[in-house]
Amino acid sequence: SSILSNVLPAPEDHVLSVIFACRDDPCPVKLNLSAGAYRTEEGKPLVLEVVRKAEQQLANDLSCDKGYLPIDGLADFNKLSAKLILGDDSHAVEENRVVTIQCLSGTGSLRVGAEFLAKHHQQRVVFVPNPTWGNHPFIFTLAGLYVEYFRYYDPQTRGLDFEGMLEDIGAAPSGAIVVLQSCAHNPTGIDPTLEQWEKIRQIVRSKGLLPFFDNAYQGFASGNLDSDAQSVRMFVADGGECFIAQSFAKNMGLYGERIGALTIVCTSQDVARKVHSQVLLVVRPMYLSPPMHGASIVTTILKNSDMYKDWTIELKGMADRIISMRQQLYEAIQARGTPGDWSHIIKQIGMFSFTGVNEKQVRWMAKEYHIYMTYDGRISIASLNSKTVPQLADAIHAAVT
Numbered sequence: 001s002s003i004l005s006n007v008l009p010a011p012e013d014h015v016l017s018v019i020f021a022c023r024d025d026p027c028p029v030k031l032n033l034s035a036g037a038y039r040t041e042e043g044k045p046l047v048l049e050v051v052r053k054a055e056q057q058l059a060n061d062l063s064c065d066k067g068y069l070p071i072d073g074l075a076d077f078n079k080l081s082a083k084l085i086l087g088d089d090s091h092a093v094e095e096n097r098v099v100t101i102q103c104l105s106g107t108g109s110l111r112v113g114a115e116f117l118a119k120h121h122q123q124r125v126v127f128v129p130n131p132t133w134g135n136h137p138f139i140f141t142l143a144g145l146y147v148e149y150f151r152y153y154d155p156q157t158r159g160l161d162f163e164g165m166l167e168d169i170g171a172a173p174s175g176a177i178v179v180l181q182s183c184a185h186n187p188t189g190i191d192p193t194l195e196q197w198e199k200i201r202q203i204v205r206s207k208g209l210l211p212f213f214d215n216a217y218q219g220f221a222s223g224n225l226d227s228d229a230q231s232v233r234m235f236v237a238d239g240g241e242c243f244i245a246q247s248f249a250k251n252m253g254l255y256g257e258r259i260g261a262l263t264i265v266c267t268s269q270d271v272a273r274k275v276h277s278q279v280l281l282v283v284r285p286m287y288l289s290p291p292m293h294g295a296s297i298v299t300t301i302l303k304n305s306d307m308y309k310d311w312t313i314e315l316k317g318m319a320d321r322i323i324s325m326r327q328q329l330y331e332a333i334q335a336r337g338t339p340g341d342w343s344h345i346i347k348q349i350g351m352f353s354f355t356g357v358n359e360k361q362v363r364w365m366a367k368e369y370h371i372y373m374t375y376d377g378r379i380s381i382a383s384l385n386s387k388t389v390p391q392l393a394d395a396i397h398a399a400v401t
């Protein structure tokens with residue numbers, strides 16, 4: 001008898017089921033707003049000019065070979081990636097307290113960090129925002145840690161439940177890991193202000209908690225790489241430890257190259273050395289060593305000041321297009337006189353908007369308007385363009401009136 005015959009079908013995944021429903025919808029004007037990937041005004045994925053240029057340079061560089069990278073990845077990439085998030089004048093970097101490992105994009109960085117913590121950290125509780133990116137609970141649970149939630153989104157104000165957040169983090173047991181999205185919170189699009197980040201930092205440090213930043217959208221939120229790194233730099237500046245998962249999927253458009261980094265900021269060079277040696281033991285049996293191409297593209301761009309500048313211009317272009325889509329959607333909703341306050345659409349930041357429409361309305365819009373978004377009412381603003389904004393505004397108007 002077959003060994004695999006007892007495998008059960010996987011439970012329905014909320015995001016995937018929406019993507020499948022949209023895929024199977026024959027309607028020629030269907031609109032998929034569920035996927036978290038940037039699209040141009042023409043509705044196409046974008047390969048940055050500067051990425052094409054870097055790839056041409058790499059293709060012509062005959063010194064490049066296809067040998068294995070070290071377990072922790074391309075050394076230049078690790079240095080440049082750490083500098084990007086920590087800043088050019090980071091004391092942690094100067095004092096050699098920083099361990100950076102090239103990982104398989106943001107997901108891989110979170111996974112390696114989770115496996116490391118499960119092996120070396122006594123406190124097994126991880127606090128994540130409620131709501132948070134759908135993969136967070138799975139990544140940490142799979143590593144053998146226990147996921148708990150801290151209040152983050154307030155449905156009443158459609159804003160940050162800051163008091164609730166502070167209370168829940170303040171009640172966490174000493175040593176608990178706290179997952180913090182550094183900017184462009186997924187799925188709500190709501191970020192703490194700098195003043196609020198400072199209060200969060202104080203409570204995390206005073207309770208001896210371990211911050212694990214998920215930094216998937218640096219530069220993609222505000223359009224400025226340094227602004228979007230302020231929350232992380234605030235914590236690192238106080239000399240404490242923190243984990244940071246970086247991704248170049250969105251801000252460099254390298255989704256499929258799976259390029260990111262896990263940075264662990266330690267309190268001393270000595271600790272950093274020991275941590276580095278142990279992270280290698282997590283990676284080796286997991287995937288041995290990371291892929292070269294994405295790391296080579298990022299390194300080529302970050303180490304060349306002209307290409308770096310070109311990148312920041314294209315990056316701001318993406319962020320600005322999203323911000324203008326928010327404005328257009330807000331104005332289209334206003335123009336229709338749709339009941340309710342829709343200002344959260346322009347107050348929120350990053351790839352997504354938490355519209356506030358409920359699951360029943362989401363399902364109705366899929367059926368009647370062939371517009372698809374995740375059941376929590378999250379839409380990818382990056383998937384909108386000037387032609388589809390009116391279509392969405394009509395659907396929202398019809399759904400909530």
Ligand SMILES: Cc1ncc(COP(=O)(O)O)c(CNOCC(=O)O)c1O
Pocket residue numbers: 015034035036037104105106107108133134181186214216246247248249255260
């Ligand atoms: C907060 C966050 N962290 C990490 C990641 C991981 O990204 P990657 O592994 O591609 O770097 C993502 C990617 N999001 O996926 C889009 C979606 O929610 O529909 C993310 O949003």
